[in-house]
Amino acid sequence: MADGTAQACHVPVLAERRDDGIWLFTRVDRANLIWLYFETPWLLPFVGASHYISANWYPSKALTRKEVPTYHYQAIHIRATPSIVTDLDAIRILAKIIDCFENHLHNINPEHTPWRLTDAPGGFIYQVYSSDVPSIGGAAESHYNITT
Numbered sequence: 001m002a003d004g005t006a007q008a009c010h011v012p013v014l015a016e017r018r019d020d021g022i023w024l025f026t027r028v029d030r031a032n033l034i035w036l037y038f039e040t041p042w043l044l045p046f047v048g049a050s051h052y053i054s055a056n057w058y059p060s061k062a063l064t065r066k067e068v069p070t071y072h073y074q075a076i077h078i079r080a081t082p083s084i085v086t087d088l089d090a091i092r093i094l095a096k097i098i099d100c101f102e103n104h105l106h107n108i109n110p111e112h113t114p115w116r117l118t119d120a121p122g123g124f125i126y127q128v129y130s131s132d133v134p135s136i137g138g139a140a141e142s143h144y145n146i147t148t
Contacts, residue, residue: 013044014100024080025093041079048074091117091125 011032014025024044028035034042050073061067085093095117102114117125 012097012101013046014096016096024078025096026082027090027094027097035084038082038084041081044078044080046076046078050074087126094125 011026011028011034016023016025050071053070053072055061055067055069058067098115098117102112102116105112106114
């Protein structure tokens with residue numbers, strides 16, 4: 001909440017199962033003002049498959065005409081309080097996020113060569129993450145214990 005208004009931000013969130021539950025990871029640039037609200041829980045919406053269902057698709061509609069359209073969806077909303085991580089922990093989280101998306105790109109297009117943090121010049125990534133430049137961010141780490 002900022003000035004009584006709920007804050008939303010669309011950032012990639014990765015989940016990692018650990019012995020003590022499921023941990024959620026994201027990276028938020030300091031240019032994105034959502035990082036200022038680490039004291040309050042964030043709402044993390046995750047959506048899955050969704051589809052409109054026409055009333056005409058129900059076989060019983062032809063017999064009774066007592067059907068209405070509907071909308072099926074999968075969604076989960078998680079409230080989690082983030083914490084700031086810096087230096088090597090932030091770089092590890094950034095590497096996980098980059099690897100996840102780069103590997104996905106490679107899986108859908110085998111000609112894509114995944115970019116890795118090690119492709120950057122030596123020390124560059126650490127320099128970026130240890131600087132006080134406002135437009136460069138750290139990472140956020142949230143823990144939410146999901147029982148399955």
